[in-house]
Amino acid sequence: MKDTNLAIGELGRRTGTKVETIRYYERIGLLSAPQRTTGNYRAYGLEHLNRLSFIRRSRDLGFSLDQVRALLDLSDDRQRPCEAVDAIAQEHLTEIDRKIADLQALRRELHSIVSQCHVGTVAECRIIEALSP
Amino acid sequence: MKDTNLAIGELGRRTGTKVETIRYYERIGLLSAPQRTTGNYRAYGLEHLNRLSFIRRSRDLGFSLDQVRALLDLSDDRQRPCEAVDAIAQEHLTEIDRKIADLQALRRELHSIVSQCHVGTVAECRIIEALSP
DNA sequence: CCTTGACCCTGTAGTTGCTACAGGGTGCAT
DNA sequence: ATGCACCCTGTAGCAACTACAGGGTCAAGG
Incomplete structure (x- = not known):
């Protein structure tokens, strides 16, 4: 070596x-x-x-550093069944799906707000209005 | 008051x-x-x-705290044109779109890796293999 | 032989947007 | 008077780095 x-x-x-x-x-x-x-x-x-x-x-x-740590530990033990590896990856996939869905919902809302802006003064701005209480 | x-x-x-x-x-x-x-x-x-x-x-x-700060400043000056407000919102929308695209690309890659796992031992695990150099 | 410049070292503090204490003070009801 | 919910300040922690400051090392060129 x-x-x-x-x-x-x-x-x-x-x-x-x-x-x-x-x-x-x-x-x-x-x-x-x-x-x-x-x-x-x-x-x-x-x-x-x-x-x-x-x-x-x-x-x-x-993958988070904690997940990486777990994957590294698992990969060191070549004989063990790889279900745990699969579980970590699946969990991560689920989380990504959730994030995508969240961002898409956010995108829709923000887009509908932005599309109403007709570029006048701040006083009549739909974006500010949408944010105001 | x-x-x-x-x-x-x-x-x-x-x-x-x-x-x-x-x-x-x-x-x-x-x-x-x-x-x-x-x-x-x-x-x-x-x-x-x-x-x-x-x-x-x-x-x-x-919106980030910096963006919120900018929006608050803008919303205080009611006479000013709202282009700056629109710019901040547009920029944010663009960033969201980029994040969604990034996550979707990631999702595709991770999904293709995970789908190859046939749950044997770590030694034959496709997930570990895909991560290994 | 000496200097220059690229690289390396440790240690600490900054980033974002909060959250979680510790160790105390206040206000009100019983 | 005592319990309890609430408030105060100040500090440290989270993720996952990144960016110094203030030094040491090493190889090449003059």
């Missing part, structure tokens, strides 16, 4: 992650602390690259 | 706002500081009730 020995900036470049974010992930225990060089630089190996890629991909799909 | 003299709890009840949130709005300068009673309780008038209702309604429609 050879150490690929990436510096933090290089790891960031390869995963599309800001350096501060990587250090943040380490601080909250999502990414394990790597070895250090003599100059006290973090030296990352392949396993860090893989783990961080997994994290980023999950985050891009909208 | 009579002071309606609502206590903070009553104002909260009438506007659906938590007491801490009202104090927070005062702290950030969104709601002006009301007079105090001899016992140092906040005593709100009708103008506060109206202003806070406006704020809540705007927040419910998803």
Whole structure:
């Protein structure tokens, strides 16, 4: 097992992650602390690259850090049935559906308000009126 | 102009706002500081009730506090043309549309991943696989 | 050999929009 | 007088980063 020995900036470049974010992930225990060089630089190996890629991909799909943590734990135990993984993903999907529905309802309401604006003075503005008690 | 003299709890009840949130709005300068009673309780008038209702309604429609601040400023100057109001609302609408589109794209991707899960072990889980590098 | 510049380090504070205490004071009814 | 609901200030916490400040390290060029 050879150490690929990436510096933090290089790891960031390869995963599309800001350096501060990587250090943040380490601080909250999502990414394990790597070895250090003599100059006290973090030296990352392949396993860090893989783990961080997994994290980023999950985050891009909208999973929370807690969900990512759970997915990482699950993915480490290759023999276990994957129902728990499915459950997390399903839950997330449901939440996305709910968010979409909420935004669409909001959009409808806001759109109907905006469409009534005929650009006169504020005194006769339908938008302000719609917001006023 | 009579002071309606609502206590903070009553104002909260009438506007659906938590007491801490009202104090927070005062702290950030969104709601002006009301007079105090001899016992140092906040005593709100009708103008506060109206202003806070406006704020809540705007927040419910998803405007940011900065946008609400701008809308409040604009609504105070009744003679001014309402183009600026329209611009804020349009901008917000555009942002909502973008969010909906983003969520729908995400939903499609996540759904296609989840639908491939046939509930075996983690080792053969398509979800984990899709997340892995 | 020295300096420049890009990179790295720690630690802390800021972002948004609240929410949740802790530790006290007030006001009213019983 | 004592209980209870309410109010006060001040501070810290949430998510998930981001942005410094104030330093150290390292390789290349002059």
